[in-house]
């Protein structure tokens with residue numbers, strides 16, 4: 001199985017250190033949740049892994065099976081088997097969702113081994129049905145006029161079509177109504193298995209009622225300060241974060 005290791009990751013935005021040495025290891029087959037108060041660096045972690053140019057890694061590494069992905073271009077990271085939610089420009093005009101998905105799949109494959117069109121369409125139809133998506137979503141231009149919920153569903157559709165080794169999902173649950181949340185969670189649960197690992201970043205425990213994480217990490221002030229099982233998320237839901245601050249002697 002593949003392993004994704006985040007080691008002593010330090011990240012700055014505009015010269016200000018946001019991540020102060022994040023350590024985290026995920027094995028394929030596992031779902032990890034990252035929780036934490038607002039402004040603690042959760043999105044920064046996702047952005048740094050996805051190679052957003054505003055986020056400067058000053059120390060540490062992110063290894064996919066021993067290879068430092070921070071030295072790769074963004075498309076190489078995808079080819080190596082990482083799915084980074086929202087790595088794509090939010091709106092691309094003139095490219096349909098279906099065309100985009102097909103070229104994203106083919107970009108991961110060797111030349112001459114492109115996905116068969118019929119196979120692609122079958123897989124797309126099946127996954128869209130599973131996600132309760134309007135068939136029109138396939139032929140609409142990528143993200144143009146997609147509602148918040150449609151964008152999230154579409155992100156899970158990308159995940160189901162690309163079948164990456166690891167998916168990094170930031171706030172996949174934000175702004176979703178309960179039906180969309182259920183569908184999005186079912187999509188992730190369907191991918192769950194030996195071939196898929198995920199880092200699910202969320203501010204709310206709500207999502208974790210639908211997706212049971214194998215490991216829960218708490219981030220505070222730019223570091224992972226505590227890890228545990230799903231009961232950790234339950235305790236955070238009922239008690240908030242103060243007890244962790246007390247336990248670890250963190251002041252605001």
Ligand code: ADP
Nearest residue numbers: 013014018037038039040041042043044045054
């Ligand atoms: P979280 O996702 O945990 O809520 P973020 O990673 O979004 O936290 O933000 C961590 C810190 O970095 C916050 O203090 C935030 O104000 C700051 N920050 C995030 N993005 C930027 C940016 N583009 N420029 C300056 N500061 C930023």
Ligand code: MG
Nearest residue numbers: 008010020021
């Ligand atoms: Mg350090």
Ligand code: MG
Nearest residue numbers: 042043044171
């Ligand atoms: Mg965030």
